[in-house]
Amino acid sequence: MLRTQSNLFRSAIEMSNMWKIKFHGKERPIAVSSSWNEQYEDLFLEEGPIDYIYDLDVPEAWKERRVRFYFGAINTKSKVYINGDLVCTNEIGYLPFECITKTLKYGSTNEIRIEVENKLSKDGLPAGRMPGFEEEGNFPPANFDFFPYGGIIRMPYVEVLSKASITDINFRSDRSVPSKKLGIVEIAIEVTEESVGKDLEISIGDLSQRKKISGKQVEFHLEIKDAKFWDVDNPYLYDLRARILSDREVFDEYKVKVGIRTVSLDDKHILLNDKPIKLLGFGKHEEFPIEGQGTFKPLIVKDYDLLRWIGANSFRTSHYPYSEEWLDMADQLGFLVIDEAPHVGLEKYHMDNPQTVKLCNENIKKLINRDKNHPSVIMWSVANEPDSAYSKSDEFFKTLYDTAKSSDPTRPVTMVSCVPFCKKSGGPDVAMRHFDVISVNRYYGWYNHQGKIDEAEKLLSDDLDALYKEYKRPIVLTEFGADAISGFHANPPQMFSEEYQSEYIERLFKIANEKDFVSGIHVWAFADFKTAQNIHRPLYNYKGVFTRDRNPKMAAHTLRKLWKGR
Ligand code: BDP
Numbered sequence: 001m002l003r004t005q006s007n008l009f010r011s012a013i014e015m016s017n018m019w020k021i022k023f024h025g026k027e028r029p030i031a032v033s034s035s036w037n038e039q040y041e042d043l044f045l046e047e048g049p050i051d052y053i054y055d056l057d058v059p060e061a062w063k064e065r066r067v068r069f070y071f072g073a074i075n076t077k078s079k080v081y082i083n084g085d086l087v088c089t090n091e092i093g094y095l096p097f098e099c100i101t102k103t104l105k106y107g108s109t110n111e112i113r114i115e116v117e118n119k120l121s122k123d124g125l126p127a128g129r130m131p132g133f134e135e136e137g138n139f140p141p142a143n144f145d146f147f148p149y150g151g152i153i154r155m156p157y158v159e160v161l162s163k164a165s166i167t168d169i170n171f172r173s174d175r176s177v178p179s180k181k182l183g184i185v186e187i188a189i190e191v192t193e194e195s196v197g198k199d200l201e202i203s204i205g206d207l208s209q210r211k212k213i214s215g216k217q218v219e220f221h222l223e224i225k226d227a228k229f230w231d232v233d234n235p236y237l238y239d240l241r242a243r244i245l246s247d248r249e250v251f252d253e254y255k256v257k258v259g260i261r262t263v264s265l266d267d268k269h270i271l272l273n274d275k276p277i278k279l280l281g282f283g284k285h286e287e288f289p290i291e292g293q294g295t296f297k298p299l300i301v302k303d304y305d306l307l308r309w310i311g312a313n314s315f316r317t318s319h320y321p322y323s324e325e326w327l328d329m330a331d332q333l334g335f336l337v338i339d340e341a342p343h344v345g346l347e348k349y350h351m352d353n354p355q356t357v358k359l360c361n362e363n364i365k366k367l368i369n370r371d372k373n374h375p376s377v378i379m380w381s382v383a384n385e386p387d388s389a390y391s392k393s394d395e396f397f398k399t400l401y402d403t404a405k406s407s408d409p410t411r412p413v414t415m416v417s418c419v420p421f422c423k424k425s426g427g428p429d430v431a432m433r434h435f436d437v438i439s440v441n442r443y444y445g446w447y448n449h450q451g452k453i454d455e456a457e458k459l460l461s462d463d464l465d466a467l468y469k470e471y472k473r474p475i476v477l478t479e480f481g482a483d484a485i486s487g488f489h490a491n492p493p494q495m496f497s498e499e500y501q502s503e504y505i506e507r508l509f510k511i512a513n514e515k516d517f518v519s520g521i522h523v524w525a526f527a528d529f530k531t532a533q534n535i536h537r538p539l540y541n542y543k544g545v546f547t548r549d550r551n552p553k554m555a556a557h558t559l560r561k562l563w564k565g566r
Contacts, residue, residue: 004070009253010161022051035149035292049117060107065160069099072154081113094320094342095366118150127345138532143345147530149292154323164195164244165252171373173260174410178273183227183260187220195244204240229273230259230375235334259375267472268517279314279520285529286322295323311563319344319384321367330376339377341367346386351396361403368407380404384416387423388431397431412436416478438471441479451495461511468517476520477512483542498554505555
């Protein structure tokens with residue numbers, strides 16, 4: 001599936017006018033793409049279902065065209081009705097889905113109604129509270145540490161295009177040879193049935209190729225001499241263009257920016273174009289006041305500006321796929337992204353449940369399908385902090401790993417573990433061994449050995465050494481961090497003060513940074529963020545080095561010195 005695009009041969013129309021919601025018999029306006037929770041006081045804790053309604057004028061001329069509805073993301077479950085007919089359903093948030101429908105009324109106004117439900121449940125993902133813990137913990141009952149925002153959180157589009165059209169493009173450059181500046185690219189293009197018999201032409205840089213379409217997939221192989229490789233310092237992007245045409249007419253076109261680069265591993269490093277790289281950056285969230293989780297473009301620009309300012313080169317899309325605009329900018333600016341599936345809070349319960357196993361595998365395929373062409377994405381993460389000490393997680397994660405690898409053999413796959421500290425099944429991690437890169441979250445000096453940075457240094461150092469000894473693979477410290485409430489100061493440094501957060505991050509960063517097998521260090525978190533209510537979170541999680549409104553705490557200046565030398 002491709003995201004929508006407007007060009008000379010297809011038009012993508014944003015359904016961005018104010019939508020209406022109908023809830024308890026009352027109608028009122030609501031802004032899309034954004035969460036409902038903070039737009040109305042009475043919807044703050046609402047889980048739905050809430051009906052979203054949009055009147056779409058459909059011209060007569062669309063009858064001869066292919067009409068495709070593309071929903072960037074709806075949290076979490078949704079049913080789409082057009083003029084009262086159910087046309088598609090979707091089970092998972094944070095990922096796109098499409099509806100191709102024949103039930104439109106042409107030359108008339110059509111009612112698009114989407115029933116959106118955001119009920120946290122033990123069977124849903126991200127996960128609600130687990131059986132046996134009904135009266136404990138977060139309110140709303142999230143089995144994860146961020147606010148469970150609901151609604152049409154990313155832009156819905158209607159795209160109008162030829163019936164002979166391109167439905168997917170898969171670009172690979174992993175066989176390229178950086179030392180020879182040789183770009184070896186493989187491009188697989190999927191097309192609709194109606195395209196068969198026509199020609200497909202692709203162009204990239206100065207090269208182009210044309211082939212007859214004899215089935216629903218057409219493959220191209222090209223070699224680009226003196227190729228410009230995409231990397232952090234020079235994120236060069238090529239324009240790849242695909243067209244369906246005959247001698248007289250062009251039916252469809254799709255353009256995508258691609259980067260030629262390789263990602264590989266040795267026993268200590270992640271290699272970009274055969275050279276070791278170190279990921280420096282953050283785990284973060286895609287959220288902001290009032291919009292909740294949504295696509296607020298000024299925030300994306302601002303966050304990249306701050307990532308640049310602080311000297312970071314990387315982040316993880318914790319704990320769910322971010323909007324596609326995030327990845328476009330990472331491609332353009334040369335950031336390295338660990339792209340994470342919306343699997344947070346996975347417990348025994350999920351691993352024992354065939355339905356969740358199926359859903360997780362589908363999500364991984366959808367994530368990879370959406371983001372596969374982004375050079376900035378250098379690794380997939382299949383989950384954050386699952387109960388990977390549970391014996392069955394061995395088999396469960398082997399399946400998720402295989403699914404990721406068979407969908408994309410070109411990138412390493414990881415799972416972010418917090419075992420042995422945080423999960424209900426005691427004992428060591430039994431699933432980590434399946435993954436290409438060992439990613440761990442560690443909170444010595446915060447959740448363990450609270451307030452004791454001296455002890456934390458030694459514990460972290462020993463822990464990382466032991467992990468390397470056991471796995472002999474590159475390690476990424478995907479989280480470490482301490483809460484600091486902006487404006488809280490203490491001398492000597494004490495927990496929750498800016499001084500403590502700053503010193504903690506500086507000292508533990510240095511410990512991890514000394515080890516040549518640690519190929520990435522991500523601070524938790526980029527900015528403060530909203531969570532469900534509980535006694536540990538006074539409105540927010542305060543582990544951000546920036547406040548929720550993006551002002552630097554002392555730790556941000558400290559990191560800038562460490563990463564940028566100023
Ligand atoms: C880790 C989680 C992250 C939390 C963080 C914390 O991966 O989602 O927000 O800890 O507790 O366990 O701040």
